[in-house]
Amino acid sequence: MRQERKADFLASLAQRRRTLAKGWxxxxxxxxxVLGLVVLVLIGLAAALAPxxxxxxxxxxxxxxxxxxxxxxxxxxxxxxxxxxxxxFTRVVFGYRFSxxxxxxVLGLGVAPGVVLGLIAxxxxxxxxxxxxxxxxxxxxxxPPLVLALAITAMLTPNLLNEMFAIALLWWxxxxxxxxxxxxxxxxxxxxxxxxxxxxxxxxxxFREMLPxxxxxxxxxxxxxxxxxxLLGASLSFIGLGAQPxxxxxxxxxxxxxxxxxxxxxxxxxPALAIVIVILAFNLVGDGxxxxxxxxxx
Amino acid sequence: xxxxxxxxxxxxxxxxxxxxxxxxGVKIEVDEGERVGLVGETGCGKTTTVKTILRVLPMPxxxxxxxxxxxxxxxxxxxxxxxxRDLRRREITAIFQDxxxxxxxxxxxxxxxxxxxxxxxxxxxxxxxxxxxIEKRCIVALQETGMPDPERIMTNxxxxxxxxxxxxxxxxxxxxxxxxxxxADEPTTNLDVTIQDQILxxxxxxxxxxxxxxxxxxxxxxxxxxLTQRLYVMYAGSMVETARTKELLACPRHPYTQGLMKxxxxxxxxxxSEGIPGRxxxxxxxxxxxxxxxxxxxxxxxxxxxxxxxxxxxxxxxAACYLYRS
Amino acid sequence: xxxxxxxxxHLKKHFPTKQGLVRAIDDxxxxxxPGDTLGLVGESGSGKTTTAQCVVGxxxxxxxxxxxxEEQIGTAFKRRPKYVKGDLRIVFQDPGxxxxxxxxxxxxxxxxxxxxxIGTQHDRLARMKELLNMVELPxxxxxxxxxxxxxxxxxxxxALARALATNPSFVLLDEPTSALDVxxxxxxxxxxxxxxxxxxxxxxxxxxxxxxxxxxxxRVAIMYLGKLCEIAPTVEFFERPIHPYTxxxxxxxxxxxxxxxxxxxxxxxxxGEIPSPVNIPPGCSFHSRCLARNGRCAEDDPAMVEVAxxxxxxxHAALESELSGHGAA
Numbered sequence: 001m002r003q004e005r006k007a008d009f010l011a012s013l014a015q016r017r018r019t020l021a022k023g024w025x026x027x028x029x030x031x032x033x034v035l036g037l038v039v040l041v042l043i044g045l046a047a048a049l050a051p052x053x054x055x056x057x058x059x060x061x062x063x064x065x066x067x068x069x070x071x072x073x074x075x076x077x078x079x080x081x082x083x084x085x086x087x088x089f090t091r092v093v094f095g096y097r098f099s100x101x102x103x104x105x106v107l108g109l110g111v112a113p114g115v116v117l118g119l120i121a122x123x124x125x126x127x128x129x130x131x132x133x134x135x136x137x138x139x140x141x142x143x144p145p146l147v148l149a150l151a152i153t154a155m156l157t158p159n160l161l162n163e164m165f166a167i168a169l170l171w172w173x174x175x176x177x178x179x180x181x182x183x184x185x186x187x188x189x190x191x192x193x194x195x196x197x198x199x200x201x202x203x204x205x206x207f208r209e210m211l212p213x214x215x216x217x218x219x220x221x222x223x224x225x226x227x228x229x230x231l232l233g234a235s236l237s238f239i240g241l242g243a244q245p246x247x248x249x250x251x252x253x254x255x256x257x258x259x260x261x262x263x264x265x266x267x268x269x270x271p272a273l274a275i276v277i278v279i280l281a282f283n284l285v286g287d288g289x290x291x292x293x294x295x296x297x298x
Numbered sequence: 299x300x301x302x303x304x305x306x307x308x309x310x311x312x313x314x315x316x317x318x319x320x321x322x323g324v325k326i327e328v329d330e331g332e333r334v335g336l337v338g339e340t341g342c343g344k345t346t347t348v349k350t351i352l353r354v355l356p357m358p359x360x361x362x363x364x365x366x367x368x369x370x371x372x373x374x375x376x377x378x379x380x381x382x383r384d385l386r387r388r389e390i391t392a393i394f395q396d397x398x399x400x401x402x403x404x405x406x407x408x409x410x411x412x413x414x415x416x417x418x419x420x421x422x423x424x425x426x427x428x429x430x431x432i433e434k435r436c437i438v439a440l441q442e443t444g445m446p447d448p449e450r451i452m453t454n455x456x457x458x459x460x461x462x463x464x465x466x467x468x469x470x471x472x473x474x475x476x477x478x479x480x481x482a483d484e485p486t487t488n489l490d491v492t493i494q495d496q497i498l499x500x501x502x503x504x505x506x507x508x509x510x511x512x513x514x515x516x517x518x519x520x521x522x523x524x525l526t527q528r529l530y531v532m533y534a535g536s537m538v539e540t541a542r543t544k545e546l547l548a549c550p551r552h553p554y555t556q557g558l559m560k561x562x563x564x565x566x567x568x569x570x571s572e573g574i575p576g577r578x579x580x581x582x583x584x585x586x587x588x589x590x591x592x593x594x595x596x597x598x599x600x601x602x603x604x605x606x607x608x609x610x611x612x613x614x615x616x617a618a619c620y621l622y623r624s
Numbered sequence: 625x626x627x628x629x630x631x632x633x634h635l636k637k638h639f640p641t642k643q644g645l646v647r648a649i650d651d652x653x654x655x656x657x658p659g660d661t662l663g664l665v666g667e668s669g670s671g672k673t674t675t676a677q678c679v680v681g682x683x684x685x686x687x688x689x690x691x692x693x694e695e696q697i698g699t700a701f702k703r704r705p706k707y708v709k710g711d712l713r714i715v716f717q718d719p720g721x722x723x724x725x726x727x728x729x730x731x732x733x734x735x736x737x738x739x740x741x742i743g744t745q746h747d748r749l750a751r752m753k754e755l756l757n758m759v760e761l762p763x764x765x766x767x768x769x770x771x772x773x774x775x776x777x778x779x780x781x782x783a784l785a786r787a788l789a790t791n792p793s794f795v796l797l798d799e800p801t802s803a804l805d806v807x808x809x810x811x812x813x814x815x816x817x818x819x820x821x822x823x824x825x826x827x828x829x830x831x832x833x834x835x836x837x838x839x840x841x842x843r844v845a846i847m848y849l850g851k852l853c854e855i856a857p858t859v860e861f862f863e864r865p866i867h868p869y870t871x872x873x874x875x876x877x878x879x880x881x882x883x884x885x886x887x888x889x890x891x892x893x894x895x896g897e898i899p900s901p902v903n904i905p906p907g908c909s910f911h912s913r914c915l916a917r918n919g920r921c922a923e924d925d926p927a928m929v930e931v932a933x934x935x936x937x938x939x940h941a942a943l944e945s946e947l948s949g950h951g952a953a
Contacts, residue, residue, distance in 0.1 A: 008730075008749060008767075015728060015768040025314045190722035191732075194786070197680055197701055198736045199709045212726035339805035340776065446897075460897060461668070490667035491832055492894035495876035517805060520835075520878025547880050561810040563835040565862065565877060565884040570839050573810030577775065 026292045033291065036284025043278055047096040054090040061094075062246040073266050080266035082257065088266060092274045095250040098243060099278065102164055102233045103226040109168035114175030115218060119206045121176065122183025134180065140173040149232065153241045160243040163236055167229060178221060182214045216293035223286035227279035234275055250275050299371060301511050302328040302351070302479055307365035309343075309350055310581075312358075318581035320346050322535035322589065323605060324365070326513075328479065333505065333512040335522035335543060338532035339558075341578050344515045347532075348483050350375075352392060353382050369479075387418055391477040395484035397464035401456040407467050408452030411436040411474070418475040439470040444500045462493035469497070473504055480505065482514045486521060498525055519562055523547055531555045534579050534589040536605060541615035552617040553594045588619070596621055628655035629794060629826050630679065635688035635698075637671075637678050644902040648674040650850035651688070653928070658793075661820070661827040663841030663858070665834060665873070669901045670847040672830050673717075676796045679828070680714045692794070710740045710790035717799040719779035723771040729756075729782055730767040736789040755785040759815060777808030781815070788819070796828045801836070813840060834877050835884075838862055843934070846870050849901060849909040852928065856935040865889065866931065866942045868916045891915070908940065916941040 028034055051057045055076075059065075065085030073080040079088035121133040152166035186192055186209075195205050234251030236242040243249040245256075250271045257267025309321040320343045328334045338344045349355045351367055353374060367374040369385065377385070394400050402410060415432050427435075440448035443466040456464055465485060472480060485501075486494040502525055505512055514526055522529055522543060529546045531539040531554070539552040550556045557574035576593035579585050585592050591601040600620050608616035609623060637649040649671045656662045666672040678685050681701030690698040692712055697704055716722040723732055733752045737743065743751055753763035759781040771779055780800055787795055797816070801809040813836070819825060829841055837844055838858065845855040846869065854867040865871050871892035879885055896913035899905055905912050911921040920940045928938045937943065 004749060005746075007764075011764070011768045012728070012730070015770075019770075022314050190716045190718060191724040193682060194714075194716065194722055195735060197682065197709065197714065198790075199701075199706055199739045200735055204735075209724055209727075213724070215726075339807060460900075462897060490898065491834070492667060492872055492876045493898070494878070495894045498878075518878060519806075519880045523878065523880055548882075558807055559880070561806045562880055563809075563833070563839045564881070565835050565838055565879055565887050566881075567838045567859070567862070570810050570813045570836075572814050574807040 023292045026294075027288045030288055030291060032284050033288025036281045036288065039277065039281040040285055043096055043281065044100065046093050047100050050093050050097050054087075054093050056087040056090045057094075059086040059090050060248050070260075070264055072264075079270040080264070082253070082267045083260065083264070088253075088270055091248040091253060092250070092271055094248040095253060095271060096274065096278065098160065098247065098249050099230045099233060099275075102160070102167075103229045105164045106168045106171060106229045106233075107222055107225060109164070110171030111175050111218070111222060114172035115179050115211070115214070116206075117172070118176040118179025119183050119210055119214070121180045122185075122187055123202070123206060123210070125184045125187055130180075133176065137173040137176045137180075140170070141177070145170045145232070146235065149236060150239075150241060153236060158241045158244060160247065160249075163233060163242040167232055167236075171225070171229070174225075175218065175221070178217055179214050182217060183210050186210050186213055220286055220289045220293065223282050223289055227282040227286075230275065230282075231279060300327045300368075301330045301332075301370060302326075302513070303368045304347070304351070305366050305368070307347070307350065307367065308363040309346055309355070309360060309365075310363060311360050316582045319363075319584055320535050320581050321350070321365075322584070324532075324536055326530055326537065328511050328513050330478075331509050331511055332528065333514070333526045335526035335529040336513060336515045336532060337517065337519060337522060337529060338515075339517055339578070341534075342532045343535045344532055345483060348392070348481055348513075348515060351481065352386060352390065353377075388475065389477055390479045390481060391472040391475050392481040392483065393465070393468050393472050393485045395487050397461065397468045397488075398456065400468050401464060403456055405455075406452065407454055407456065407459070408436065411439065411452070411467070411471060414471050415439075415474055435474065436470075439474040440467070442473070442500075442504055443467075443469050444496065445470070460493075461489050462497060465489060465497055466500075469501060469504070473508065473510070476508070477510065479511045479513065482512060484516050485514070487516070487518070494521075501525065519547060519559070531558070534584065535581070536589065537608075537618060538590065539615075539617045539619075540608070541612070545612075545615060549612075549615075551611045551615070551622065552619050553596055553621075554590050555617075557593075627658070629658040629693060630828070631655035631689075631691045632675075632679070633689045633691075635675070635678065635690065636686045637674055637683060638686045641902070643900075646901045647850045647904060648901060649678065649685075650904075652847070652850075652852045654845055654852065654855060656794075656826055656828060658826050659820075659824065660843065661829050661841045663837045663844040664828060664830045664847065665832065665837055665844060666847035667832060667873075667898055669849055669898055671850040671901075672847050673798055675847070676714065676798050676828065676830055680712060680796055681709070706740070710736070711792050712794045712796070713787040713790065713792040714796040714798065715780070715783050715787050715800050717802060719776050719783060719803060720771075722783050723779055725771050728768050728770055729774075732771075732782065733767075733786055733789060736786060740790050742790065751789070755789055756782075758788065758819065759785045760811075761785075775808070777804050777812060780804065780812055784812075784815070784819075788823070791823075793824070794826045794828070796830070798830045799832070800829075802831065802833070809836070816840075834862075834874065835879070846873065849899065849904050851909065852936075852938060853910070854935075854937050854939075856932075860932070860935055862887070864935075866935075866937045867939050868892065868914045868941070869910050872913070908938075914941075918944075 046053060063086055067085065068081050069083055069085040071077055071081045077087050077089065079092060082088055117133050121130045124130050148170055149166045152169065153162055156162040192205060192209055195209050233242060237249040237251035238255045242251065245252060253271035254268050257271065260267055304324055304326045307321050307324040311318040311320065324347055336344050350362065351374065362375060374382065374385065412432050415435055436452065437448045440451060445451055445463065445466045486497055489497065498521065514522060516522060526543050529541065529543045530537050531552065533554050539546065539550065539555045550559050560571040561573045563570050574593055579589050587602045587604050588606050591597045598620060606618045606620050608618050611617045611622050633653050635649055635652050639646040639648055652675065664672045664675065677683055679690055681704055684700040685698050688698065689696060692708060697708055701709060730752060733755060734748060737748045737751060752767060756763040756766055761778060761781055801812055820827060831837055841858055843855065843857050844861040846853050848869050853869050865874055871889040872894050875889045875892040876894045877888065892915065899912065907922040907924055908926055911917045914921065918941055926938045926940050928936050929943055930936050
């Protein structure tokens with residue numbers, strides 16, 4: 001008996017490995033996607049190990065050294081120093097930490113409720129349940145995102161936490177709508193009907209039958225969204241409504257440095273480039289994921 | 299000279315798992331005015347064959363490894379893109395299985411028919427046709443397919459029509475081009491039986507009148523029986539038997555065709571045979587020699603060595619099987 | 625009358641739609657004896673699939689009764705007792721969409737077992753292997769595959785295994801082989817027949833392929849626009865068809881031999897389009913295409929009458945000629 005269970009476990013594992021291998025094959029067809037992934041991994045590692053790999057970790061936050069202020073890029077300071085003497089390179093790497101954290105938290109908070117609501121709405125398509133959920137979604141989508149985020153952060157004290165909360169609130173409707181589209185078409189598929197007719201519970205149908213079929217657009221959208229969330233976070237901090245100084249936030253850095261353009265360009269350009277690169281990397285990964293999930297046509 | 303002649307066609311697809319060697323030396327011939335049927339089951343390569351003839355195969359995964367397709371002596375596979383487009387415009391026309399996919403849901407039937415007529419006529423006659431001429435030709439084309447009330451149908455959208463009517467529109471589109479060769483890929487599979495019967499009879503009439511050659515692809519033996527004069531049976535990427543239709547259906551000689559004919563349920567109620575044991579081969583590692591040999595009850599050592607050529611079994615009846623080697 | 629395992633009486637199912645009321649099923653009555661195979665035949669709009677769906681509980685009937693093993697089950701599946709859901713099972717038409725593409729076969733088969741609490745975790749694995757063996761699929765290989773990796777015929781066999789997982793007594797087969805090749809069809813049909821004998825199953829077999837029906841069912845019922853036109857034992861149905869629609873359908877079958885061609889009714893060539901179920905013609909719904917129609921047909925809807933042992937027809941003209949002793953029109 002135990003033999004059988006073991007064989008069963010190994011066989012399931014083997015199948016899972018095969019699926020991943022096939023996914024990687026499709027993903028790696030496009031060299032740009034692989035590049036995006038590499039860049040993302042590097043940025044992720046750098047962000048995680050920030051205190052250990054940056055030359056001046058202490059300069060990331062509250063620190064002043066007016067003697068060294070405004071120095072251009074050099075061997076000691078790769079990206080130069082900002083107007084109060086902090087190493088820009090170190091701040092950028094720490095800035096990545098916050099940006100990525102923002103992205104992960106926002107998506108973590110926003111995606112799950114959106115997905116669940118979308119599944120429920122799609123399953124109960126045509127009833128009042130769907131109507132309530134989707135009309136609420138419509139209301140949220142009707143407000144311009146930046147304006148809503150501004151309003152919320154302005155109401156509460158501007159800090160990183162509230163910034164994340166505000167953006168997360170904006171995000172769930174998109175996932176609700178996306179999942180609703182997929183799940184309402186899945187609703188009439190025979191395998192869903194079959195599960196119902198067998199007597200399976202609604203929870204089973206939502207999460208075991210329908211959700212796996214929605215994962216493809218959800219994951220693709222999540223990677224593309226990371227870029228947008230980071231940009232939104234940077235925009236909010238650019239206008240001063242996000243993480244407050246001295247927290248190293250890429251958007252704030254761009255704002256501060258902007259006053260000194262074009263003379264001391266390194267204070268703005270490097271953080272700005274950092275933002276561009278991370279967003280580009282996420283987009284490339286998102287494209288690659290889309291290729292992985294694309295249905296083959298033969 | 300045959301109108302269409304495919305010789306030794308080898309086509310495959312490159313995928314994650316490897317290279318799928320699908321078409322394995324396909325040869326087929328359609329003469330002027332002749333009606334030929336191509337019968338085979340799912341995965342035998344018949345749609346790949348049609349797509350290769352029309353040169354609409356998605357080329358990155360698909361690869362043509364060898365062979366030629368001669369249309370009136372010229373090799374379609376080596377023609378320029380423009381020449382192929384001309385071919386599709388004037389010489390070869392096609393009807394497919396799902397009329398809902400073949401017709402554009404955004405435009406009325408009339409708009410689509412007129413467009414096609416203008417496109418196919420443009421330049422050939424020399425003279426330009428007036429709007430009224432085009433309109434009249436469209437109506438005539440619809441009438442010929444047995445469509446009731448063609449004027450009203452011209453103003454309908456495809457979604458407003460029934461399956462049978464949509465297919466009639468597709469037939470009108472195809473035949474209005476006055477093409478020499480009609481490729482029909484499972485044209486009536488999605489239709490109800492009584493409608494299928496009407497449409498096949500109509501197609502029969504029209505093709506007869508215009509003298510069009512037909513290559514009809516289907517998995518239903520009954521459908522080809524009345525419509526075609528000659529039949530090819532295809533299995534796993536190559537032709538296994540060809541003969542005059544009624545003769546092939548009555549006296550199949552290739553073991554695969556025999557198995558197939560035994561599996562067809564009969565109205566006379568003889569019960570249903572067990573089908574053919576085994577599965578269609580995996581194109582990644584197809585069997586050597588004759589691809590049917592793993593499933594054949596008459597298999598001999600030579601079958602595994604090389605793919606058998608067509609041997610004459612009877613007058614105008616050929617089977618690709620070593621059983622008939624002498 | 626032999627006891628019936630399933631009986632349907634005056635069943636009606638109407639769907640209100642934007643274009644009007646669709647009378648998918650419009651008063652049908654039939655029954656199936658245990659161990660039998662009742663074949664249900666019809667074209668688009670006939671209501672045969674809706675009938676299967678009502679019987680299995682996808683929709684509650686608009687009116688009428690459905691009795692399974694003497695028990696009233698004419699409600700949607702939510703209200704049905706659980707054991708009925710395990711006893712009355714269905715195999716759907718499209719193998720492509722009846723199996724969840726993101727689940728392995730093992731996961732797919734485990735659903736009915738889990739839901740109906742069949743066996744413990746240990747037993748279930750054994751039961752799944754047993755089911756796959758029953759449908760002649762190598763269990764160890766197939767349990768871990770995804771539906772995309774197997775062929776259409778094999779998918780249907782998995783769907784059948786899934787239907788049999790709960791040891792049902794009645795299985796509805798909605799066009800089980802329509803999407804499959806003829807060489808695979810034979811295997812599945814023979815499997816169905818064998819399992820019927822071994823497991824004492826009753827089938828309601830729906831198909832549009834009359835040649836298949838001839839070899840599979842013990843009785844045949846033909847539907848047109850929501851109503852039954854004719855029911856008869858199989859041989860009788862094919863050799864002495866009475867209803868004009870039956871004859872039209874039989875004459876349209878594509879056959880492969882002269883012997884079969886000879887069996888087809890001669891003068892019943894198909895004509896006309898099938899009306900939309902929103903616009904059903906008055907009187908007898910078939911009259912607009914019927915070659916045998918008379919004055920009454922456009923006004924009165926005929927009733928079902930037994931013209932011979934077990935042979936029921938619903939047609940004015942046919943009845944008149946039967947009564948007057950002539951053969952069918």
